[in-house]
Amino acid sequence: MMRHKILSRFIIIYFVSFFMSHAAHADDPIQPQYKTADSQIVDNAKALRLDRKYDAAIDLLKPLIKREPEYYRAIYQLALSFGERAQSASKQPNDIQDSDTWFRQAIAQKERLSAAGKPLNEYTIYNSYGWFLMETGRFKDAEVTLLKGVNELDKLPSVQSQQRVLNNLSIVYKRQGRFAEAAELSKKALALGSVTAQKNLIEIQQMAKSKSQKQ
Amino acid sequence: MEEMLVKLVQLGAMGLIGFTLYSSFLLIRENKKGAYKFMGFALGCSILASGIEGFKLLHPAGISIHISPSKPMIDNLPPPTVSIGGKDLSMGEHGEVDIELKPGDSIKFSYENTLIKLIADKDVAGAKNSVDAGGGRNDAP
Numbered sequence: 001m002m003r004h005k006i007l008s009r010f011i012i013i014y015f016v017s018f019f020m021s022h023a024a025h026a027d028d029p030i031q032p033q034y035k036t037a038d039s040q041i042v043d044n045a046k047a048l049r050l051d052r053k054y055d056a057a058i059d060l061l062k063p064l065i066k067r068e069p070e071y072y073r074a075i076y077q078l079a080l081s082f083g084e085r086a087q088s089a090s091k092q093p094n095d096i097q098d099s100d101t102w103f104r105q106a107i108a109q110k111e112r113l114s115a116a117g118k119p120l121n122e123y124t125i126y127n128s129y130g131w132f133l134m135e136t137g138r139f140k141d142a143e144v145t146l147l148k149g150v151n152e153l154d155k156l157p158s159v160q161s162q163q164r165v166l167n168n169l170s171i172v173y174k175r176q177g178r179f180a181e182a183a184e185l186s187k188k189a190l191a192l193g194s195v196t197a198q199k200n201l202i203e204i205q206q207m208a209k210s211k212s213q214k215q
Numbered sequence: 216m217e218e219m220l221v222k223l224v225q226l227g228a229m230g231l232i233g234f235t236l237y238s239s240f241l242l243i244r245e246n247k248k249g250a251y252k253f254m255g256f257a258l259g260c261s262i263l264a265s266g267i268e269g270f271k272l273l274h275p276a277g278i279s280i281h282i283s284p285s286k287p288m289i290d291n292l293p294p295p296t297v298s299i300g301g302k303d304l305s306m307g308e309h310g311e312v313d314i315e316l317k318p319g320d321s322i323k324f325s326y327e328n329t330l331i332k333l334i335a336d337k338d339v340a341g342a343k344n345s346v347d348a349g350g351g352r353n354d355a356p
Contacts, residue, residue, distance in 0.1 A: 030356060050352060076355055084352070124354040131350035134339055157354065160347055167348035175335035177328065194347040200338065207331070 030073055030122050038064060042073050049077060054085035072109050076125055079103040083132045096136055103129040107145075123152040127165040134168060143172045150185070163194040170200055179208035232261045275318045283311040293328040 028034040028042070041064050048057040061078040065071060079102035086095035107129065110120050126149030133142035149156070149165040156162050166189035173182035183204045189197035239254035282297070294310030296303055299320050306312045314322065342348035 046355070073356055080352070080355055122356060124351065124356070128350055128355055131342075135343075135350075139335075161351060161354050163347035164349060164351050164354075167342060171335055171338045171342060171348070174338065175332060177331050189347070196342065196345045196348045199341075203334065207334070211327070 028071075028073060030120050031071065034068065034071055034073075038068060038071065038074075042071075042077055045074075045077050045081070049081045049084060052084075052088065054081050054088065054090060057081040058085070070109055072106055072113075072120055072122070075102055075106040075109060076122075076128075079106055079132075080128060087135070099132060100136075103132060121155070123149060123155045124157065124161055126152070127156075127161065127168060130165070130172075131168055134172065139172050139175050143169065143176075146172060159192050163189045163192050163197065166192070167194060167196050167200065170197070170204070174200070174204055174207070177211070179204050179211065183208070228264065232257060232264065235260070278316040280314045280316065281311070282314060293332055295324045295326045295329060298323045298325070 026039070027036055028039040041060055045057040045060040048054075048060065058078065058081050061074050061081065064074050065078060068074065079099050082095045082102060083099035085091055086099060103125070106125055110122070110125065113120055126145050130142045130146035130149060133139070133145060146165055146169040150169055153162050153165065156165065166185045170182045170185035170189065173179075173185065183201060186197040186201040186204060190201060235257035236254070239250055239257050242250035242253060294306040297306060297312055297314070298304065299314065299316070299322055304312055304314065316322070343350075
């Protein structure tokens with residue numbers, strides 16, 4: 001009787017752990033054709049990147065992309081790893097250029113699949129790349145990219161993601177002296193509860209007022 | 216220095232004309248041969264000089280200037296805008312511009328774009344550390 005009880009408990013634990021491990025390491029959430037092992041590599045690289053271990057993240061992702069050159073999530077994480085390393089103490093001379101290349105490759109891959117009728121349900125890249133362009137002073141390119149993000153606002157994963165893309169594009173417009181468009185975006189972000197938008201909106205209105213008084 | 220030299224030459228020319236006229240008067244008084252020709256020459260010179268000055272007054276020369284910052288502009292800062300008589304001129308990438316000025320023209324330099332850029336840069340720095348702007352490191356799947 002005792003032996004039977006132990007055996008049944010063992011079987012239950014075995015199955016629960018099997019299903020849990022399977023759930024934790026599922027196939028890729030965006031491109032399910034990439035199986036658990038590859039998806040796991042990307043997850044590990046992401047964790048390393050968030051832990052600011054950029055070299056290790058890049059070392060994990062490069063061989064994977066060499067083997068699977070159309071793996072969107074891996075390319076996106078590699079672009080972020082180069083971009084964030086460029087801002088860190090361990091930056092390398094080509095980091096900004098590499099990040100730009102991989103970002104463009106990820107977006108091209110996404111748009112290619114979309115044109116082929118297999119759109120990827122992932123839209124945060126427009127804010128990530130737009131922000132990268134803003135940080136590197138390429139405001140005109142940032143505008144084009146962030147606009148794509150704003151056009152897909154409802155498909156972003158969280159309210160904060162929506163606030164970010166709106167606030168970032170507002171800054172880009174403000175940088176170009178396009179105060180009416182900047183204010184409109186800040187108002188949208190404010191309606192979503194953004195604190196940054198509130199500050200920006202006051203400043204935009206002051207700048208617009210000052211400009212109209214001069215004219 | 217150049218201006219002073221021009222003034223000196225002008226004064227010298229006026230003095231020479233005056234001296235020639237005075238000499239021709241003396242020559243006429245002494246009934247010297249060719250005195251009238253000499254006076255005519257002096258008068259001709261003075262009329263020519265007055266004519267040139269009169270023409271300069273009626274048709275003032277424009278001034279052409281080239282402005283270029285003596286120091287390199289701060290990275291990525293847009294150059295100031297320049298307007299003459301309310302008309303905007305386009306400046307080069309590094310703030311250089313060729314200006315044609317007529318008498319009475321006024322030049323206006325505006326650093327508004329530069330200020331906007333500085334404010335936006337401050338915003339970018341602020342957005343980097345806020346949760347509702349910037350890159351969103353966690354957003355990427």
